[in-house]
Amino acid sequence: MTIDEKILVWKFNRGSKDAFQMLYEKYKDDLLGLAITLLRDRSLAEDVVHDVFVSFAGTTGTFHLSGTLKGYLSTCVANAARDRNRMRSRRDVGLEAAEAMHCDSGDPVEHAINSEQSGRLTQLLGRVAYEQREVLVLHLHQGMRFKEIAEALGISINTAQSRYRYGLDKLRSIMNSMVTK
Amino acid sequence: MKPAKNIEEFVKLEKPDVKTGGTMDERTLDDSFAAMDETIRAGRPNAAWIILRSRAAKLAAAAVIIVGVGLMMVYRNPTVQQPPQQTVSVAKSPAEMLTAMSLNMAWRRGGIEAMDEQSSKAFKMLGSKPAKATIEELRVELNGV
Numbered sequence: 001m002t003i004d005e006k007i008l009v010w011k012f013n014r015g016s017k018d019a020f021q022m023l024y025e026k027y028k029d030d031l032l033g034l035a036i037t038l039l040r041d042r043s044l045a046e047d048v049v050h051d052v053f054v055s056f057a058g059t060t061g062t063f064h065l066s067g068t069l070k071g072y073l074s075t076c077v078a079n080a081a082r083d084r085n086r087m088r089s090r091r092d093v094g095l096e097a098a099e100a101m102h103c104d105s106g107d108p109v110e111h112a113i114n115s116e117q118s119g120r121l122t123q124l125l126g127r128v129a130y131e132q133r134e135v136l137v138l139h140l141h142q143g144m145r146f147k148e149i150a151e152a153l154g155i156s157i158n159t160a161q162s163r164y165r166y167g168l169d170k171l172r173s174i175m176n177s178m179v180t181k
Numbered sequence: 182m183k184p185a186k187n188i189e190e191f192v193k194l195e196k197p198d199v200k201t202g203g204t205m206d207e208r209t210l211d212d213s214f215a216a217m218d219e220t221i222r223a224g225r226p227n228a229a230w231i232i233l234r235s236r237a238a239k240l241a242a243a244a245v246i247i248v249g250v251g252l253m254m255v256y257r258n259p260t261v262q263q264p265p266q267q268t269v270s271v272a273k274s275p276a277e278m279l280t281a282m283s284l285n286m287a288w289r290r291g292g293i294e295a296m297d298e299q300s301s302k303a304f305k306m307l308g309s310k311p312a313k314a315t316i317e318e319l320r321v322e323l324n325g326v
Binding site for chain 2: 017021024028032033036042046053054055056061120121122136137140141171172175
């Protein structure tokens, strides 16, 4: 965590809304990308990011950080996304239906560009088991170490590493099958 | 490059570049600020909370307690005052005090002032001098004639 970020967290802990807004601006897009990759649903992903930031705001005055803020927020998003994913599974909403849900992006063109950019990987990762996808994204996109991921998800380091390897294998086999088609 | 590395690189490069919408930003910030206000209103930290949270405050509180206990013990059990040592005066007869040797020793110790003081003490011990003494009386007293 940089000195600037430490100062922002310190100010946030003393009730500064400007500091909170700066932290939000810094991480919102990154966290939304993470949530979209995990959930494959922008609307749900926006809800997750919203909930994470509101919960974070509620810790003002008592917030204590041991690692990095990015790691902390990424973990919160991953945990919230997992809960949403479980709820969605119970409700048995198909992925096709989820894709068609409302999107908050004001500009349709911007949304289309974003969808195009994030679409390829999101589609591929959508075929990987959720637990493996979670570890892949947290490690490769959020830059979290396996130890951090294991602590965040409440699993052992070996489990995190094996999920990562299985996820990569699965992705490779998906891509190979696409090439051979 | 190994196939696994290729896949890793692909996933890294394909990281979604998404942007939040204005509506989402507004909604999130409004709700977050409301949550902050509520937290601040609900739990203004009191002194005990600050002491428990801060390491420096804990040390300061411990130091204050130790000093307080120490002061209380001192005031409850004050140390017994030792009586000042009294000088022991050696009583000497006026006759001894006025011998040449005694006056010489006084002079060696404190000069003319010590001699004068010793003489004064001796005269004080002898009592008041006669109101009037003629040369003839002194000669009679000294010579016995």
